[in-house]
Amino acid sequence: SKQIRIAIAGYGNLGRGVEAAIEKNPDMTLVGIFSRRDPASLQPLRAGTPVHRLESLAAHGEAIDVLILCGGSKDDLPAQGPQLAALFNTVDSFDTHARIPEYFAAVDAPARANGKTALISIGWDPGLFSLNRLYGEALLPDGATYTFWGKGLSQGHSDAVRRVPGVKAGVQYTLPSPQAIERVRAGERPQLSTRDKHTRECFVVLEEGADAAAVERAIVTMPDYFADYDTTVNFIDEATLMRDHRRMPHGGFVIRSGNTSAEHAQVIEYSLQLESNPEFTASVLVAYARAAYRLNRQGQCGAMTAFDVAPGLLSIKSPAQLREELL
Ligand SMILES: NC(=O)C1=CN([C@@H]2O[C@H](COP(=O)(O)OP(=O)(O)OC[C@H]3O[C@@H](n4cnc5c(N)ncnc54)[C@H](OP(=O)(O)O)[C@@H]3O)[C@@H](O)[C@H]2O)C=CC1
Numbered sequence: 546s547k548q549i550r551i552a553i554a555g556y557g558n559l560g561r562g563v564e565a566a567i568e569k570n571p572d573m574t575l576v577g578i579f580s581r582r583d584p585a586s587l588q589p590l591r592a593g594t595p596v597h598r599l600e601s602l603a604a605h606g607e608a609i610d611v612l613i614l615c616g617g618s619k620d621d622l623p624a625q626g627p628q629l630a631a632l633f634n635t636v637d638s639f640d641t642h643a644r645i646p647e648y649f650a651a652v653d654a655p656a657r658a659n660g661k662t663a664l665i666s667i668g669w670d671p672g673l674f675s676l677n678r679l680y681g682e683a684l685l686p687d688g689a690t691y692t693f694w695g696k697g698l699s700q701g702h703s704d705a706v707r708r709v710p711g712v713k714a715g716v717q718y719t720l721p722s723p724q725a726i727e728r729v730r731a732g733e734r735p736q737l738s739t740r741d742k743h744t745r746e747c748f749v750v751l752e753e754g755a756d757a758a759a760v761e762r763a764i765v766t767m768p769d770y771f772a773d774y775d776t777t778v779n780f781i782d783e784a785t786l787m788r789d790h791r792r793m794p795h796g797g798f799v800i801r802s803g804n805t806s807a808e809h810a811q812v813i814e815y816s817l818q819l820e821s822n823p824e825f826t827a828s829v830l831v832a833y834a835r836a837a838y839r840l841n842r843q844g845q846c847g848a849m850t851a852f853d854v855a856p857g858l859l860s861i862k863s864p865a866q867l868r869e870e871l872l
């Protein structure tokens with residue numbers, strides 16, 4: 546059967562993860578990588594993979610079935626998402642939770658106007674954790690839901706740190722509060738504020754001559770990313786960053802504890818342990834690219850989130866095989 550032709554827009558951790566993920570999906574072919582940087586400066590996983598400048602994308606419309614957007618959520622996707630959804634079927638991992646409604650609207654209009662399908666905010670949070678928060682609320686209406694991440698490297702928060710003027714490089718780790726987890730696991734169903742559940746720890750390499758105090762203030766007060774958390778910023782040199790902060794592990798879990806009757810408490814838990822946050826997220830994006838391709842062929846256009854995609858569309862197996870093998 547026909548190969549699904551995938552292209553990558555934005556070649557960072559996520560873009561490289563998508564390259565690896567496509568190798569694991571025999572119904573897909575990587576037809577190109579698109580970057581704002583000089584293509585000659587990039588080393589694709591597979592020698593021979595075409596690398597182009599991002600601005601040449603429009604000329605490749607008919608050769609791409611689904612474009613996977615791997616830009617940063619802080620500054621790249623708000624512009625690239627709506628712009629590229631007018632030209633291609635797209636899948637992205639937009640994760641600025643507070644801004645998802647406005648991003649959805651901004652992508653939906655051009656996608657609908659051009660008969661394209663745009664799956665937004667795909668990944669694990671938002672994405673798989675969102676699905677499990679939904680299941681929890683729908684299946685156990687009388688209950689409480691908690692999401693914990695880490696200890697691990699948040700790519701969205703690391704991207705946001707790197708966008709601060711004066712920052713040359715940087716990463717952000719998310720640390721869950723052991724006390725908060727203990728109270729939830731003990732079945733207390735506590736009221737926990739954002740600040741109660743996690744702290745954030747940044748490691749930053751400054752540009753030459755940058756003002757450390759100004760950089761620290763810009764990070765810890767950053768709306769949607771750090772303002773609601775207790776955040777520490779550590780300044781290190783580039784060698785230390787390269788030595789100690791190259792791995793990108795992460796993970797976490799969603800817990801729903803609820804009562805189906807006065808007598809019976811029920812608990813649903815979904816957890817992830819990730820050695821590579823970007824490679825896992827990319828695997829999710831690639832499975833949803835299969836769904837985007839199928840949805841568009843069914844005439845389902847516009848923006849959608851993971852809530853709107855039937856799980857069967859993710860599988861390389863046919864509906865009949867799924868009924869025989871997985872039900
Ligand atoms: N929903 C979810 O569960 C998840 C979502 N995410 C999202 O994925 C986004 C991307 O993460 P990630 O791939 O780690 O971000 P990166 O910082 O690695 O890449 C972001 C963009 O920056 C550019 N870039 C990458 N490396 C360099 C470099 N060395 N010099 C200059 N520019 C560079 C690339 O654009 P170009 O090639 O055009 O230069 C790239 O698309 C995050 O912002 C986050 O929001 C991540 C994980 C989970």
Ligand SMILES: N[C@@H](C[C@H]1CC(C(=O)O)=NO1)C(=O)O
Pocket residue numbers: 640669670671694695697698699700701702718719795822
């Ligand atoms: N979107 C997150 C995925 C998870 C991790 C996270 C956090 O540590 O705050 N929130 O959601 C990421 O970019 O890594």
